[in-house]
Amino acid sequence: MELLTRAVPGAVVVETPLRARPAFLDRDVDLCYIGSSTERGQAIAASALAPWRDEISARIDDGARILATGNAPELFGEYIDCGDGHRVECLGLFGVHAKRDMLNRYNGLFLGKYDNIDIVGFKSQFSHMWTDSEDDDEALFEVVRGAGRRPGDRREGLRRNNFMASYLLGPLLIVNPPFAKQLLRDMGADTNELPFERAAMDAYDARLREFRDPKTGFGG
Amino acid sequence: MSFIRFIIALWIGKLMRAIMRALGRNATYLPGAAALRICPEFLARAGKPEMIISVTGTNGKTTVCNLIIGLLTRNGVSVLHNRLGSNTVAGIAASLLSGCKLTGKSRFRTAVFETDERTTRLLFPHVIPNYLVITNLFSDSIMRNAHPEFIMGVIENALPNTVKLILNCDDPLSSRIAPRNARVYFGVDRLDDDVTECVNRINDMRLCPECDGALVYDYRRYHHIGRARCPSCGFRSPTPDYRASRVDFDAMTMTVSDADGECEYALLSDSVFNAYNQLTAVAVMRELGYEHAGIRADFDSGVTIPSSRYNEERAGDVTVIMQMAKGKNALACSRVFDYVSSRPGEKELILIMNDLHDAKKWSENTSWLYDCDFEFLRRDGITRIVAAGPRALDYYYRLLLAGVPEERLRCSVPELDAPAHLEFRRGGSVYILYGADAIELAERVSAETKRVAEVSCHSN
Ligand SMILES: [Zn+2]
Numbered sequence: 001m002e003l004l005t006r007a008v009p010g011a012v013v014v015e016t017p018l019r020a021r022p023a024f025l026d027r028d029v030d031l032c033y034i035g036s037s038t039e040r041g042q043a044i045a046a047s048a049l050a051p052w053r054d055e056i057s058a059r060i061d062d063g064a065r066i067l068a069t070g071n072a073p074e075l076f077g078e079y080i081d082c083g084d085g086h087r088v089e090c091l092g093l094f095g096v097h098a099k100r101d102m103l104n105r106y107n108g109l110f111l112g113k114y115d116n117i118d119i120v121g122f123k124s125q126f127s128h129m130w131t132d133s134e135d136d137d138e139a140l141f142e143v144v145r146g147a148g149r150r151p152g153d154r155r156e157g158l159r160r161n162n163f164m165a166s167y168l169l170g171p172l173l174i175v176n177p178p179f180a181k182q183l184l185r186d187m188g189a190d191t192n193e194l195p196f197e198r199a200a201m202d203a204y205d206a207r208l209r210e211f212r213d214p215k216t217g218f219g220g
Numbered sequence: 221m222s223f224i225r226f227i228i229a230l231w232i233g234k235l236m237r238a239i240m241r242a243l244g245r246n247a248t249y250l251p252g253a254a255a256l257r258i259c260p261e262f263l264a265r266a267g268k269p270e271m272i273i274s275v276t277g278t279n280g281k282t283t284v285c286n287l288i289i290g291l292l293t294r295n296g297v298s299v300l301h302n303r304l305g306s307n308t309v310a311g312i313a314a315s316l317l318s319g320c321k322l323t324g325k326s327r328f329r330t331a332v333f334e335t336d337e338r339t340t341r342l343l344f345p346h347v348i349p350n351y352l353v354i355t356n357l358f359s360d361s362i363m364r365n366a367h368p369e370f371i372m373g374v375i376e377n378a379l380p381n382t383v384k385l386i387l388n389c390d391d392p393l394s395s396r397i398a399p400r401n402a403r404v405y406f407g408v409d410r411l412d413d414d415v416t417e418c419v420n421r422i423n424d425m426r427l428c429p430e431c432d433g434a435l436v437y438d439y440r441r442y443h444h445i446g447r448a449r450c451p452s453c454g455f456r457s458p459t460p461d462y463r464a465s466r467v468d469f470d471a472m473t474m475t476v477s478d479a480d481g482e483c484e485y486a487l488l489s490d491s492v493f494n495a496y497n498q499l500t501a502v503a504v505m506r507e508l509g510y511e512h513a514g515i516r517a518d519f520d521s522g523v524t525i526p527s528s529r530y531n532e533e534r535a536g537d538v539t540v541i542m543q544m545a546k547g548k549n550a551l552a553c554s555r556v557f558d559y560v561s562s563r564p565g566e567k568e569l570i571l572i573m574n575d576l577h578d579a580k581k582w583s584e585n586t587s588w589l590y591d592c593d594f595e596f597l598r599r600d601g602i603t604r605i606v607a608a609g610p611r612a613l614d615y616y617y618r619l620l621l622a623g624v625p626e627e628r629l630r631c632s633v634p635e636l637d638a639p640a641h642l643e644f645r646r647g648g649s650v651y652i653l654y655g656a657d658a659i660e661l662a663e664r665v666s667a668e669t670k671r672v673a674e675v676s677c678h679s680n
Contacts, residue, residue: 003621038369044432092624103371107363109583122585124363168361169587196620210583217582218469 002064003180004174005197010200015138024064026053030187033174036070036169039100039126043088046075060093065187067161069172071125073158073165078132095133096149100204101124108219111184111211112141112156117178118209121168123147126193131155162186177204182199222261229259230266230324233317248305252314254619263309265344266316267326269300272347276335276375277355277394278368279552280497281307283525284355285334287501290523291507293328296365300328309342316347322676337371338364342363344378350381353386355500357394358443359422361548363585368393368424378550386503388496389458392425392448402459406503407460408495411467412444414439422551422591430455440559441492443551462503467495476502488525491559497525506572506653531663537646538568538679542662546574547655548584550591556623556653557596566648570638570665573655574609586614594622605646606630608638608665637663639669644676 014192016109037045049056059064072170074080075098080088102205104127108196110121128150137147148156148168157166166172173180174189184192210216233255236657240247255262273288275281285303297533300319305311312333335343337357338582354375357368365371372394379398387395389405425444428435449456462537467474472487488498498519505515509558531542545556549614553573560567578584586603597605605628607615616631630641642650650669654662 006621024545040369044427082347103367105363107585109585122587124366124587126272126586152445169585171587171590174590176585177294177386198619201615201619207583219582 002146002152003171004211005031016197022052022056024066025052025059030065030189031183032064032066034066034068034075036072038127039082039102042071042080046080046088046090049075049091050089053093056091057093060160060163063161066164067164067183068165069173070167070169071098071127073167074127074129075157075166076163077129080127094137094160095130096131098127098129098157102126106147108146109216110141110146110156111144111208112146113144114141114179114182117176117182118144118208119168119176119179120204121166121170121172121175122209123167124169125167130155138162141168174200175204175207177201192208222259223265224407225259226262226265229255229262230317230320231637232258232496233314234320234322235508237314237318238266245404246304247318248302248548249310250314250315251317253310255317256313258311260312263316263343263344265324265382266313267320267324268316268347269319269326269328269331271330271508272349273332273351273353274335274340274343274349275332275349275353276337276340277353277388277492278358278365278371279555280355280493280500281334281353281498281591284353284500284504285332287497287523288332288504291501291505291510291518292462294330294518294523295514297330298328300326302333307336309337312343314341315512321671323351332432336419338374338479340350340375340378344380344383347382348380351386351504352383353395353500353504354388354394355496356388356391356445358551359424359591362588362591363548364439372397374427378484384507386507388445388500389460390445390447392435392444392457395458404461404503404507405458406439406462406496406499407464407678408467408492408573409500410447410461411441411492414441416440418443420554420593422554428453428455431549442555452550462499462506464495464499467492474499475543478506481512482546483516485516485519488519489527493555494525503646505556506621513615526596529668533670536588536644536645536673536675537648539649540652540666540669540673541649542654543651544656544659545573545653547575547658550588550593552606553653554596556596557593561596561599561602563601563649564589565601568600568604568642568643568650569597569607570606570608570642570652570669571615572609572638572658572662572665573653574611574658575590575655578611578659584611589614589618594618598622601647602628604628604630604639604641604643606632606638608632608635618680628637636667636668639672642669642672 007112024159076093078092079097082098083100109125138159140157140159143154181192233251236245238252275285291298302311302315319326376398385401385403387405388408389395399524422443422444429452430452433450435448440449447457462478464474475484546552575584612631632638
C-alpha cells in the first residue's frame with residue numbers, strides 16, 4: 001500500500017475503521033486493499049463486512065478495484081472450516097471455501113503468471129482454498145511452481161473484473177514491480193514509475209532467476 | 221511392562237550420554253530423543269524435581285533462565301536445567317534423563333526449564349511446572365509461529381490449572397492468558413522514552429481483547445508493550461505485584477517494590493529488554509521466598525547478563541563490534557536497530573542477517589523485512605550501511621524505501637567483499653549484524669573488516 005501511495009503523488013489513503021461502512025461503497029476509490037489477519041481477526045472482519053455483502057457484490061460487478069492478500073481472500077468465499085468443528089461464515093461472493101489445519105503451517109515459495117507477467121511470492125499459512133463451484137470466475141494467477149489455491153491446484157487466488165485476491169505474501173506489490181506497474185496503469189494513475197524502481201527490479205530479477213532454477217526447493 | 225520399557229529407555233539414554241560426553245560431544249538432545257523413541261511415555265515416567273519452574277515467551281527466556289539458575293546456585297540450590305541444550309521436548313527429556321538415578325528417581329529437588337512456546341503442548345501433560353513464567357509474546361518468525369495470539373492459544377490449551385503464572389502486566393496479550401490460574405504480575409513504570417502512539421511497524425494489539433474496540437495506551441514502550449485501556453468496556457492492563465520504578469540508565473539503577481517493601485538494584489545492562497529480564501528473575505526469586513537484600517547481594521557478587529555485544533575490538537581507527545540480530549524475526553531486528561542506531565558516535569553497519577540454511581535449501585521468505593523497523597537506520601549517526609549476502613538486493617531496496625539516503629548505501633552479494641565498502645571514519649564503530657546461524661561467517665567478515673581497517677589506517 002505504502003508503495004503505491006509513494007508512487008502516485010497526491011495519493012490519498014482512507015482507512016476504514018472496523019465495523020464502519022467501507023469507504024469504497026460510497027466514494028470513488030481507486031483501490032481498496034484488505035490484508036492478512038489473525039484467525040480471530042478474520043472472524044471479526046467477516047461479521048463486520050456481512051451487513052455490506054450485497055453492496056460489496058454490486059461494487060465488484062461494477063468494476064471496483066479491490067486487492068486482498070494473505071488470508072483475506074477467504075473472507076470473500078463461502079465459509080472457513082476452522083478444523084475444530086467451527087465454521088466462520090463469509091461473504092459468499094465466490095464459490096470457494098477455506099479449511100484450516102492449525103497444527104500444520106504451510107510454508108512455500110510461489111512462481112506464477114499474471115497474463116504475461118511473472119509473479120513471485122511466498123506463502124505462510126494454516127489454510128488452503130477448495131473450489132466448490134466452477135462458474136466463470138478466473139483465478140488471479142496461473143501456477144508455474146508451488147501451491148495454488150491448495151497444493152496441486154494450478155490456479156492461485158480469485159479474480160472477477162477488478163477484484164483481485166491471493167494468498168501470496170511478499171509483500172505482493174513490493175516483490176513484483178512489473179505487477180505493481182500494471183496495476184498503476186490499470187488504475188489510470190498519472191505515472192507508473194515506482195519509487196527506486198531500479199533497485200526493485202534488480203531484487204525481482206534475482207529472485208525470479210532463483211525461483212526458476214530447478215535446484216531451488218519450493219517447500220510445502 | 222511399560223516400566224521395564226522406561227528403564228530400558230533410561231539406561232540406553234544414559235549410556236548414549238556417557239559415550240557422547242566421553243567423545244566430547246554435547247549430549248543435551250540426542251539421548252532425550254532416543255529415550256522418547258524407545259519409551260513414548262518417558263516424560264511421564266521420568267522422576268521429576270519437586271519444584272519445576274518453566275520459562276517461556278518470545279524474547280528473554282534464555283536470559284531469565286540463566287539469571288534464575290545463577291541466583292539459585294548462589295543460594296546453594298543444585299538446579300537441574302536445559303541451559304546448554306535444546307528447549308524442545310527432546311532437550312527437556314535429555315535434561316530429566318541426566319537428573320535421574322538408575323532407578324528412574326530424580327536426584328534434584330529444583331529444575332528450571334527454558335521451554336519453547338510451541339513445546340508446551342507436548343510437555344505440560346507430563347511435566348507439570350509449579351510456576352510458568354511468560355516473558356512476553358510478540359510476533360516471531362511468521363513461518364514458524366504465525367502470530368502471537370496463536371502461540372498464546374497453544375500455551376493456554378496445554379496449561380494445567382494448578383500452575384501459578386508469573387506474567388508481564390505490560391504485555392496486554394500474554395498477561396491475559398488462562399484467567400483461572402493463580403498469577404502474579406511484574407511490570408516497569410513509565411520511562412522517559414515512552415510514547416503513546418506506536419512507532420513500530422509491528423503492533424499486535426490494536427483491538428480490545430474483551431470487546432474488539434480500539435485500545436488506548438497511557439504509555440507505550442515498543443510494539444504492544446505498555447499500559448493499555450479500552451474506553452468502551454473499561455478493560456485495562458493489570459497492576460503489577462512486582463513493580464520496577466525509577467529505572468535510570470545513567471545511574472544504572474532501578475527500584476523494585478512489592479507488598480513487602482522495596483529495594484534498589486544495580487541494572488545489569490543498559491537495555492530496557494534486560495531491565496525486564498532482571499525484574500522477572502527478581503519476581504521469581506521473591507515468589508520462591510528469597511529476600512530482596514539477598515537477591516541484590518547475589519547480583520552484586522556476579523550473577524549477570526553476558527553482553528550480547530560480542531567480540532568488540534579496536535582495529536585501525538575504528539572499533540569493530542559483532543552483534544547478533546535474529547534474522548526473519550522482525551521484532552528482534554527492530555530492537556537491535558533501535559539500540560545500535562542510538563549508540564553515540566559515527567557508525568557503519570554490515571548487514572548479514574540472511575538465513576544461510578534457507579539459502580541452501582530454497583530461498584528465504586523475506587516478507588519479514590516489511591514488518592521490521594529499518595526506519596531506525598536512517599538516523600544521522602549511521603554513515604554507511606552495506607547490505608551483503610544472498611538477500612543483499614532485498615535489504616538494499618528495503619533500506620531505500622525506509623528513507624536511508626542512497627549515498628550511504630552499498631550492496632555486496634559476497635559477504636567477504638562487504639568491508640571494502642566501508643569508510644572507516646576515525647573514532648567510529650563498525651557493527652556487523654549477523655543472523656543466529658551465521659556466527660562462523662560473521663567471524664570471517666569481522667576478521668576481514670579488521671584487516672581492511674588496519675590497511676586503510678596505515679595508508680592515510
Ligand atoms: Zn473493550
